[in-house]
Amino acid sequence: MPMLIRLSDGVFSQVQDDFVRLGDEEPVAEGDVIISLGRLLSGQVARVGGGRIGVWLEPADEVEALAGRLDEVDLVALAFPKFRDGRAFTSARLLRERLGFTGEVRAVGDVLRDQAGFMARCGFDAFSPADGSTVEAWAAAAGRHRHVYQRAADGRAPAFVERGSF
């Protein structure tokens, strides 16, 4: 099983990834599966038994399409086909802040350590690094900045709130 970095209660740890990605043409599978948004919306059965369901969104897929379906979903994987493609940052924030999703939001694709902090702020809590980062390196990168200037999905107090309490 591939390894995954998970953020839980402010702590990064390395965990086992139990999910298997299932292509649109692949038959129903055992265990935890990640399927495309199209397959989820088509209502086509993807799993056997009590496995969990994850859904994979490409950057152009609108997270609003999941509205009303999120209680069926345990995980949303947001793809970064390229490091530079920042659409998934918006998708993650909307999932957390607008759609109220509390399951796992996973960064997949060209996922590099230097975006760890931004990803955590936007509500990602699972990371599948493409650069071989260790959990220690990932945590150090994500925790580099002592202060932030904006409100985002992570609940961190922005500078304008901290200042109010000085």
Next chain:
Amino acid sequence: MYRYDAVDRAVLADRAAEFRDQVRRRLSGELTEDQFKPLRLMNGLYLQLHAYMLRVAVPYGSLDPRQMRALADIARRFDRGYGHFTTRTNIQYNWIRLADAPDILDVLAAADLHAIQTSGNCIRNVTADPYAGAAADELEDPRVWCEAIRQWSSLHPEFSFLPRKFKIAVTASPHDRTAAKVHDIGLLLRRGRDGATGFEVIVGGGMGRTPYVGPTLKAFLPSDRLFSYLEAVLRVYNRHGRRDNIYKARIKILVAALGAEAFGREVEAEWEKIGSAGDLPGSEIARIRDAFTRPELADSPAPGDFEARRAAEPAFARFVRNNLRAHKLPGYAIVDVSLKGFGETPGDITADQMDVVADLAERFGLDEIRSTHEQNLVLPHIRLADVHTVWKALDAARLATPNINLISDIIACPGLDYCALANARAICVAQDIARRFEAPDRAEAIGELKIKISGCINACGHHHVGHIGILGVDKKGEEFYQLTLGGSGAEDATVGKMLGPALPIDRVTDAVEAIVDAYLLHRKDGERFLDTLRRTGDAPFREAVYADAH
């Protein structure tokens, strides 16, 4: 000046440490150049033709003497003794060693300066009116909003990997000195009927390959709703801006493709969903306003011998005519410092000159210095009684060329002398034109005439909004130049129109002179070049330039 607090300083220190780590990983080979590129670009480090170039942010063009001296120090220790002020009011160093970049950031951070987001597909340095806080015609100091935008946009978790770069301008005067309408977002501060402030919001202007004067998306946005609205615009852009072609990735292309109305509706819908949760509390705006030092301006200080000197010394009188602007208070003037000396590179400044400007700001200028998008500097608060002394000192440092807004006050990009993107040189073209019009009486007789030169279609030299724009192109390995006429970056923003076929480099200055002569022939009383051109159309000018080609 905005005074940084412990939070602002910690952000800079953390960012400098992060970049030091990234450079270390690059130098050790842990990162490839491909992986390093987007990281260094987030921090203003470009790989140019000959060396690394580091672009340092001058947030909304405001500097104090301590910061100017830090910039001079960097020029001496890490570069070749000079720097270059850009059309984004930033300063760049052209001869940087990668291994020195982290140390430079530390020097900058010690002076509350940084290179954050001076490149990359993120929200760049905000442009402000360079006369902010001093201009006689402003409604309020726009820099409070600029600083709030600087903080909000710094290391923004959602908007640091946009389809393309994103530039915001803020002005609070009816006369626009920021080129707001050719920015991704232009914010024009207005006062509503009830006296509260708001912004006219222009979205989707730009230059580059496809120039647009941006449409007004909102005629009056209450200022306390600014940040939720910016978030809405940026979010719509981040989701829907094109990412398949970097030349079609700016917001202007999205706005033009959807139409301003449809784009505006999307923004309104998003804005409604965000609600006031996206706004900065009024208490924070008030805190930022209070964190700006108030220059201790006296009540109508005596002008001393200003008028007598002006009457007695023609060279001083010429400087006063061209390089002074009306200050909001009697007894003061805004002094423009020209970085357009004849034979110099527009925007270049030596370390020694930086020190001179720093000293003058400290002794006579209430510690304030500005950089302008036209690549000059400004001392915004000089007592009339001190103007002569300041002029003498500037003149001794070759910083008093009396040519602001005149034909030799040329914007030019670095062009093929430095830039890996350029097709043609820009600097030598600017120098040649400036020399042709060096005679000061003639230049004053010509009056306001803005020439802007870009060495390639990316338009860093703002040629689209030059009264005369000059664009370098490559024709089978030779440098050619296309002329455009009638552009303006001011409140009457206009994209210039191409005059005719491109010219070889040795004909450009002659063509400019032919245009000027045609203007002098056709102009009526009091008309600027732009006024005459708008009245006559470009036929007389085309005739003048291309006559001998018939």
